[in-house]
Amino acid sequence: MGFNEGSLWQQARQGEKRAFVEIYDRCYPAIFNYVFYRVGDRDQAEDLAAEVFIRMVEKLHTFQPGDRPILAWLYTIAYHLVIDFHRKEARATLVELEENDLSDPTYQPEAQIEERISQYQLVRALRFLNEVQRQVIVLKFVERRSNCEIGSLLGKDEGAIKSIQHRAIRTLRKSLEAEEQSYEPS
Amino acid sequence: MNPADEKALDDCLDRLLSGESVESCLDGITEQEMIYLVELAAFARLLAGTPVPLPSAAAVDAGRERMLARLRERSHPAEVNPAPARSNGHRRGFSWRDLNPKKFPLFQAATAFLLIVLLSSGFAVNASANSLPGEALYPVKIAWEGLRLTLTDGSGARQQLKSQFQVERQQEIQQVAQAHHSAETTYQDILKRKGPSRWRVGELWIEIRPETQLIGNARVGDEVSITVQVQPDGSMVAETVRVIAPAAGIRTQAQAAPGSRIALSQTVQAKRGIRSPAHTQPAAPRSNPNPQKTSPPAGSFLSPTAPTEPPSVVPSTSTPTSTQTPTQPATASATSAPVSSATETVQPSETGTALPTPTPTAGASATPGDTGTPTSLPSQTNTPTPTATDTPTPTYTPLPTATDTPSPAPTAVSPSATTDLPVPTGPQASDPTPALPAPTPTPAPSSPAFPLINILIKILQFVTPTISP
Numbered sequence: 001m002g003f004n005e006g007s008l009w010q011q012a013r014q015g016e017k018r019a020f021v022e023i024y025d026r027c028y029p030a031i032f033n034y035v036f037y038r039v040g041d042r043d044q045a046e047d048l049a050a051e052v053f054i055r056m057v058e059k060l061h062t063f064q065p066g067d068r069p070i071l072a073w074l075y076t077i078a079y080h081l082v083i084d085f086h087r088k089e090a091r092a093t094l095v096e097l098e099e100n101d102l103s104d105p106t107y108q109p110e111a112q113i114e115e116r117i118s119q120y121q122l123v124r125a126l127r128f129l130n131e132v133q134r135q136v137i138v139l140k141f142v143e144r145r146s147n148c149e150i151g152s153l154l155g156k157d158e159g160a161i162k163s164i165q166h167r168a169i170r171t172l173r174k175s176l177e178a179e180e181q182s183y184e185p186s
Numbered sequence: 187m188n189p190a191d192e193k194a195l196d197d198c199l200d201r202l203l204s205g206e207s208v209e210s211c212l213d214g215i216t217e218q219e220m221i222y223l224v225e226l227a228a229f230a231r232l233l234a235g236t237p238v239p240l241p242s243a244a245a246v247d248a249g250r251e252r253m254l255a256r257l258r259e260r261s262h263p264a265e266v267n268p269a270p271a272r273s274n275g276h277r278r279g280f281s282w283r284d285l286n287p288k289k290f291p292l293f294q295a296a297t298a299f300l301l302i303v304l305l306s307s308g309f310a311v312n313a314s315a316n317s318l319p320g321e322a323l324y325p326v327k328i329a330w331e332g333l334r335l336t337l338t339d340g341s342g343a344r345q346q347l348k349s350q351f352q353v354e355r356q357q358e359i360q361q362v363a364q365a366h367h368s369a370e371t372t373y374q375d376i377l378k379r380k381g382p383s384r385w386r387v388g389e390l391w392i393e394i395r396p397e398t399q400l401i402g403n404a405r406v407g408d409e410v411s412i413t414v415q416v417q418p419d420g421s422m423v424a425e426t427v428r429v430i431a432p433a434a435g436i437r438t439q440a441q442a443a444p445g446s447r448i449a450l451s452q453t454v455q456a457k458r459g460i461r462s463p464a465h466t467q468p469a470a471p472r473s474n475p476n477p478q479k480t481s482p483p484a485g486s487f488l489s490p491t492a493p494t495e496p497p498s499v500v501p502s503t504s505t506p507t508s509t510q511t512p513t514q515p516a517t518a519s520a521t522s523a524p525v526s527s528a529t530e531t532v533q534p535s536e537t538g539t540a541l542p543t544p545t546p547t548a549g550a551s552a553t554p555g556d557t558g559t560p561t562s563l564p565s566q567t568n569t570p571t572p573t574a575t576d577t578p579t580p581t582y583t584p585l586p587t588a589t590d591t592p593s594p595a596p597t598a599v600s601p602s603a604t605t606d607l608p609v610p611t612g613p614q615a616s617d618p619t620p621a622l623p624a625p626t627p628t629p630a631p632s633s634p635a636f637p638l639i640n641i642l643i644k645i646l647q648f649v650t651p652t653i654s655p
Contacts, residue, residue: 020257024250032241046241050249057256147196162196 005070012060024053027071030143031078037138038082040123048085052078072153075135128175133168140165318358319416320369356388363420372413374430377404385424387412392424399426407433 011019031052036045055077063073126134132154139150151161201210311330314323331351338344355373362369375388384391385404392414404410409431415423 015257017254017257020253021250024253028241028246028249033239036239042239042241043245045239046245046249049241050245050252053249053253054256057253057260 009070020053020057023056023070027074028053030071031074033138033142034075034078034135035082037123037126037134037142039085044085048078048081051081055081068155069153072155075153079131125172125175128171129168133164133171136161136164137168137172318362318365318367318369319371320362320367324371352388356390359390359414359416359422362416363422366418366420368416368418370413370415370425372411374409374411377406377408377410377427377433380404380406385427387427390414390422392422394424394427398424401426402429404429405433409433 008019008022012023028049032045032049035048035052036042039045039048052074056074059077063070126137129137135154136150139145139153140147145153147158147161147165150156151158154161156164310323310326314326314330317323317327335344335347335351338347352373352375355371356375359369359371359373362371373388377385377387379386381394383394385394386392387410392412402408404427408429411428411430413425413427415425417423
């Protein structure tokens with residue numbers, strides 16, 4: 001965001017390679033995060049994120065920008081891809097611990113395990129939210145976007161985004177508390 | 187929570203997320219709100235502290251390359267190859283998905299209706315196959331047969347189908363009569379015999395009552411359409427009898443209806459030519475006057491002048507008669523020859539128009555008028571009738587005798603009744619049955635199922651002897 005989307009979009013429609021590259025570089029991280037917190041697997045998230053941009057190339061002509069930013073459209077594409085992914089895989093979005101290369105000198109098992117546990121908890125907690133709440137939480141707390149920015153991406157006003165955010169946090173807190181209680185020895 | 191509090195909490199949350207301490211953010215917030223905010227802040231810290239997964243650089247590059255590769259594949263820019271967007275007016279190919287019932291409810295309804303109609307009509311036609319007159323599905327059967335006749339291609343096939351239906355009609359009537367049910371139906375066939383109170387139409391004997399409506403002057407050999415009322419006692423009473431195609435009538439192409447009617451009349455006439463004596467007879471009297479003209483034999487098959495041949499033909503064609511002819515005058519043998527020829531080709535056309543009028547005149551006035559040769563004729567007119575009945579031992583000879591019958595017939599009964607009288611009722615007492623067996627020998631030549639073949643065979647038989655001498 002923050003770049004001149006209008007001209008970039010026009011250039012992309014003209015088939016200019018540079019425009020596509022710029023859109024990709026700017027939007028890929030956000031799309032990756034979006035996908036990762038729904039899929040729970042980095043490799044899958046990378047593949048799906050790349051697939052989002054291929055779809056963008058294929059369906060460029062169908063997109064009518066209007067007031068919506070390109071990223072919002074890319075989120076929509078990503079949403080449908082994730083749905084398809086879950087249908088095909090028919091599996092829960094559980095984060096699995098990857099096998100690590102023990103020969104890697106930078107490998108720090110404790111730190112990575114701690115990191116993955118927190119990610120695992122967060123992904124599990126996000127499953128209790130609906131699609132809009134999940135998206136707002138990721139945009140707000142992972143991507144650190146302002147409410148105004150989130151409202152623009154999701155096509156909602158700022159007040160609605162705040163309300164969604166509050167409800168999402170309460171739900172998350174309850175779900176995390178319940179999860180902690182289930183782990184405490186009785 | 188009022189909007190002001192919400193805003194304060196949001197500000198506090200933003201400050202917490204930006205790294206400020208919880209204490210510095212809690213200024214001016216109530217205790218309850220503070221508890222809530224602390225909880226939120228704790229979660230926010232948790233979320234904020236959660237390491238955000240980053241894609242590997244290799245994956246990012248690979249994704250970019252995949253996108254660019256796809257872009258190269260679609261070498262044409264988006265503007266050049268626009269999408270099938272509705273706003274562009276572009277129309278894509280037909281897809282069955284276009285016929286979405288939600289979009290086209292009428293199409294769905296029409297399809298369902300059509301299916302129901304087709305299935306039910308097909309079922310009804312199937313069920314009506316064995317129905318009989320008077321039953322509910324019988325009209326369906328008749329309508330279906332009519333449709334089949336209409337759709338059948340080729341007059342030959344259509345005629346075959348029609349004759350099949352005629353047989354079925356008569357079988358149905360018989361079944362209804364045997365079951366002692368009452369029903370009314372109509373069928374068409376040849377009037378084969380005419381009795382005072384019963385007529386045989388096709389294979390059925392139908393009662394003719396005073397109240398029966400007769401449309402046209404039906405004669406033996408005519409094709410008639412007859413409406414039959416089957417009584418519970420099994421009797422079959424004619425309600426109406428209508429002449430469809432006259433027996434002796436020849437149909438010029440101008441008169442004949444197109445297509446099937448021509449074929450129908452031709453085949454019917456051909457049948458009559460073989461079976462009914464009414465056709466053989468009229469040719470004979472016509473042959474009598476003709477021999478005097480001595481026209482060339484070539485025309486004998488095509489016109490009434492044919493009988494001119496007999497002198498030359500007689501010896502060869504009618505070998506059996508030739509043996510008899512010595513006793514009988516030449517005219518007797520002469521008449522026999524033309525009969526055979528006339529029955530096939532000429533007769534159908536001739537007899538219809540010529541039969542009623544010429545025969546009386548030929549028998550009465552012409553023979554006396556023709557002074558020269560007629561000498562033999564007078565003798566024939568008297569003598570042949572008795573001799574004919576006696577000589578007929580061979581199947582062929584009765585025919586010449588038939589030629590003579592007209593002359594006694596008018597004298598015996600009435601001149602006006604010539605049309606009905608011809609053979610059956612004529613000289614042979616009042617019982618019609620003995621008269622009919624006489625014609626039955628004539629069909630002997632071959633099966634009546636192939637009238638055209640029979641005609642050809644007879645023509646060949648007739649031609650070859652004329653050529654040989």
